[in-house]
Amino acid sequence: xxxxxxxxxxxxxxxxxxxxxxxxxxxxxxxxxxxxxxxxxxxxxxxxxxxxxxxxxxxxxxxxxxxxxxxxxxxxxxxxxxxxxxxxxxxxxxxxxxxxxxxxxxxxxxxxx
Amino acid sequence: xxxxxxxxxxxxxxxxxxxxxxxxxxxxxxxxxxxxxxxxxxxxxxxxxxxxxxxxxxxxxxxxxxxxxxxxxxxxxxxxxxxxxxxxxxxxxxxxxxxxxxxxxxxxxxxxxxx
Numbered sequence: 001x002x003x004x005x006x007x008x009x010x011x012x013x014x015x016x017x018x019x020x021x022x023x024x025x026x027x028x029x030x031x032x033x034x035x036x037x038x039x040x041x042x043x044x045x046x047x048x049x050x051x052x053x054x055x056x057x058x059x060x061x062x063x064x065x066x067x068x069x070x071x072x073x074x075x076x077x078x079x080x081x082x083x084x085x086x087x088x089x090x091x092x093x094x095x096x097x098x099x100x101x102x103x104x105x106x107x108x109x110x111x112x113x
Numbered sequence: 114x115x116x117x118x119x120x121x122x123x124x125x126x127x128x129x130x131x132x133x134x135x136x137x138x139x140x141x142x143x144x145x146x147x148x149x150x151x152x153x154x155x156x157x158x159x160x161x162x163x164x165x166x167x168x169x170x171x172x173x174x175x176x177x178x179x180x181x182x183x184x185x186x187x188x189x190x191x192x193x194x195x196x197x198x199x200x201x202x203x204x205x206x207x208x209x210x211x212x213x214x215x216x217x218x219x220x221x222x223x224x225x226x227x228x
Contacts, residue, residue: 041222042222043222044219045219099161103156
């Protein structure tokens with residue numbers, strides 16, 4: 001069965017510091033992988049997605065993620081965090097041919113000024 | 114372009130009352146999803162529709178929950194009777210089938226509190 005694990009519930013970084021949010025998935029074949037961001041009181045917005053091709057994916061707001069099949073990981077990175085990046089981040093996995101995307105439990109990011 | 118529109122944004126009701134949540138998907142999208150978000154269980158898929166037809170409702174928690182999509186531009190999620198454990202944020206999302214990876218577009222959610 002598909003599953004997604006985000007091991008970090010909370011992460012705090014200083015503004016300008018680099019960021020890496022971890023995501024591990026379980027799926028037999030190559031999955032669809034997504035990162036979404038949710039600001040307080042808002043819906044989820046897609047940051048980036050991966051299905052095939054280049055394993056380093058660029059997204060919006062300066063985010064990128066790298067698909068590592070050997071580690072079953074799809075970690076999200078940003079070289080320099082801005083205060084406006086404070087939000088909750090969700091990793092999601094989906095199987096080809098289905099819309100049953102599974103979301104991780106989320107990582108809440110706090111940014112210190 | 115308008116995104117996914119949900120109403121009401123907030124609903125407070127008493128146990129036993131009927132609750133109806135509404136969703137207008139993005140025009141032209143042919144998939145519609147209802148998710149529930151709680152602290153304990155995270156984001157759960159309740160049901161999804163394709164071309165107004167329910168495809169998978171295995172996530173609907175029990176018979177008190179029902180969802181309909183009478184046309185391509187409107188869907189409802191109804192809870193009758195409501196219980197305190199139904200308190201959550203309910204999200205509607207829509208998507209367009211096509212080649213490649215399909216993105217979900219989420220509404221801002223309906224926060225339900227059942228007293």
